[in-house]
Amino acid sequence: MAGDFDVKYVAHLARIGLTQDEQEKFGAQLANILGYIEKLNQLDVSKIEPTAHAVPLVNVFRADEVRPGLTNEEALRNAPAAANGLFMVPKIVE
Amino acid sequence: MQACLDRIQAVEGRIHAFISYDAADALAQADAADKAIAGGAKGKPLLGVPIALKDVIAVRGQPLNCGSKILGKFISPYSATVVEKLQAAGAIVFGRLNMDEFAMGSSTENSAFGPTHNPWDTSRIPGGSSGGSAAAVAADECIAALGTDTGGSIRQPAALCGCVGMKPTYGRVSRYGLVAFASSLDQIGTFAKNIRDTAMVLGAISGQDPRDSTSVPVAVPDYTAALDGNVKGLKLGLVKEYAVGGADPEIQAAVDAAVKHFEKLGAEIVEISLPHTDYAVATYYIVATAEASANLARFDGIRYGARVDGVDPIDLYCKTRGAGFGAEVKRRIILGAYVLSSGYYDAFYLRAQKVRTLIRQDFTNAFAKVDAIITPTSPTPAFKIGEKTSDPLQMFLSDIFTISCNLAGICGLSLPCGFTREPKLPIGLQLLGKSFGEETILKLAHAYEQSTSWHTERPVLT
Numbered sequence: 273m274a275g276d277f278d279v280k281y282v283a284h285l286a287r288i289g290l291t292q293d294e295q296e297k298f299g300a301q302l303a304n305i306l307g308y309i310e311k312l313n314q315l316d317v318s319k320i321e322p323t324a325h326a327v328p329l330v331n332v333f334r335a336d337e338v339r340p341g342l343t344n345e346e347a348l349r350n351a352p353a354a355a356n357g358l359f360m361v362p363k364i365v366e
Numbered sequence: 367m368q369a370c371l372d373r374i375q376a377v378e379g380r381i382h383a384f385i386s387y388d389a390a391d392a393l394a395q396a397d398a399a400d401k402a403i404a405g406g407a408k409g410k411p412l413l414g415v416p417i418a419l420k421d422v423i424a425v426r427g428q429p430l431n432c433g434s435k436i437l438g439k440f441i442s443p444y445s446a447t448v449v450e451k452l453q454a455a456g457a458i459v460f461g462r463l464n465m466d467e468f469a470m471g472s473s474t475e476n477s478a479f480g481p482t483h484n485p486w487d488t489s490r491i492p493g494g495s496s497g498g499s500a501a502a503v504a505a506d507e508c509i510a511a512l513g514t515d516t517g518g519s520i521r522q523p524a525a526l527c528g529c530v531g532m533k534p535t536y537g538r539v540s541r542y543g544l545v546a547f548a549s550s551l552d553q554i555g556t557f558a559k560n561i562r563d564t565a566m567v568l569g570a571i572s573g574q575d576p577r578d579s580t581s582v583p584v585a586v587p588d589y590t591a592a593l594d595g596n597v598k599g600l601k602l603g604l605v606k607e608y609a610v611g612g613a614d615p616e617i618q619a620a621v622d623a624a625v626k627h628f629e630k631l632g633a634e635i636v637e638i639s640l641p642h643t644d645y646a647v648a649t650y651y652i653v654a655t656a657e658a659s660a661n662l663a664r665f666d667g668i669r670y671g672a673r674v675d676g677v678d679p680i681d682l683y684c685k686t687r688g689a690g691f692g693a694e695v696k697r698r699i700i701l702g703a704y705v706l707s708s709g710y711y712d713a714f715y716l717r718a719q720k721v722r723t724l725i726r727q728d729f730t731n732a733f734a735k736v737d738a739i740i741t742p743t744s745p746t747p748a749f750k751i752g753e754k755t756s757d758p759l760q761m762f763l764s765d766i767f768t769i770s771c772n773l774a775g776i777c778g779l780s781l782p783c784g785f786t787r788e789p790k791l792p793i794g795l796q797l798l799g800k801s802f803g804e805e806t807i808l809k810l811a812h813a814y815e816q817s818t819s820w821h822t823e824r825p826v827l828t
Contacts, residue, residue: 282707289685294696353673
């Protein structure tokens with residue numbers, strides 16, 4: 273499985289731009305790591321339930337009440353670009 | 367507080383434990399604490415105690431970088447629950463401690479702000495990812511510190527720097543205001559110079575929090591009350607699978623001596639088996655990277671942090687994340703995206719979650735026979751800065767003794783149990799306890815500490 277690992281494709285899925293050097297280096301390193309983690313195939317897990325959390329808690333509810341949150345000014349304080357009380361982003365639709 | 371600031375002034379140039387700290391703010395808090403003491407304040411067990419924070423825990427109005435460039439000039443809009451709890455207990459909360467970027471690493475070399483140096487030998491790493499926290503406590507730059515532990519990131523640096531590091535049970539401490547790495551594994555914990563301080567700080571930060579739905583409604587005991595020195599009849603497990611060629615000979619010898627010492631104190635040693643040990647590292651690196659790839663999707667250059675402009679949103683994301691993240695974070699996000707991607711999810715992620723069940727069962731079975739498990743914390747002492755950075759898999763494999771604890775969700779701590787001969791570097795002993803079994807491992811650790819002198823040794827930094 274490690275053999276068909278396409279670092280450029282997966283990096284794009286993860287929205288991470290890589291240089292040519294990074295593609296070559298990470299591609300080799302990750303193929304090596306994938307080769308290692310394939311050792312899990314040695315185990316028969318057909319009858320085992322998966323663990324998503326170590327402490328199983330179900331349905332943690334709270335009352336649906338309005339509570340104080342960040343003000344508009346606080347929410348925008350760390351924005352790389354903002355105007356008129358809004359985040360600025362590149363044009364999405366023509 | 368002034369003593370800590372003086373010490374920082376004297377040694378920080380060689381240690382680089384802090385990314386930043388606000389001395390004026392710390393002194394103002396100290397003045398307020400002095401007034402409170404003069405006024406006879408009660409119910410504040412940490413009044414005036416300087417406690418520093420790993421740069422992944424939010425303090426309102428202070429910078430938060432997670433050891434990364436991608437957060438730019440981010441200022442936290444609110445404080446983490448643990449910060450509010452420390453402040454309520456009277457502590458002086460100050461400083462941003464260095465770390466591997468987004469807590470990914472075992473050496474603190476992955477920080478965008480440069481590496482931290484081990485106080486025992488400044489040419490060596492302090493461990494990681496909470497390397498700044500461990501180094502600051504070991505170098506007496508603060509009394510205690512908070513860090514986070516996802517696969518050993520508190521216990522391993524504590525071992526390498528010669529202090530006490532405690533990873534509480536998953537759900538024991540609220541993570542509200544902690545930047546998430548791997549949500550099913552992350553836990554906030556403590557660094558301190560001895561077990562009593564550890565018990566006090568742990569007690570202050572523990573407890574269920576309505577703002578963290580994964581925190582567990584279990585009452586918080588007085589952890590200091592458990593430190594009675596009475597370990598007679600407690601059963602300590604030695605892991606059969608850890609005995610074969612795992613640790614450096616000097617470390618193994620120190621741990622063997624500690625086991626004998628526990629026997630002298632009246633504990634009973636029992637051999638146990640964790641049959642799926644060999645699969646823990648692989649399981650961890652699937653689960654942790656998968657969760658990281660989802661959690662770190664939020665760093666996209668839109669709402670906060672640094673941005674590199676692009677012709678369209680996708681171009682902006684790729685450029686921002688390509689420029690903002692360091693190599694280890696990029697590798698792990700890519701690996702995580704891969705193991706979650708269509709066609710590979712069942713083969714990698716789902717399979718790893720099932721193996722995680724087997725690893726948890728190993729511990730459940732072991733804890734039916736023993737009260738705690740005793741192991742080395744790290745298979746090697748602190749290595750030289752730059753020695754292992756080129757081989758990420760080798761770096762992963764050094765986490766073998768600490769990683770299973772997070773997969774099982776149990777608690778663990780590391781305390782000093784000796785030194786290597788030449789050069790003199792600290793060796794850490796790990797005690798693993800049942801879920802919400804913090805009192806038992808603190809009791810054991812305290813009995814050991816009080817009958818040995820390792821914790822009294824300080825690094826020479828003149």
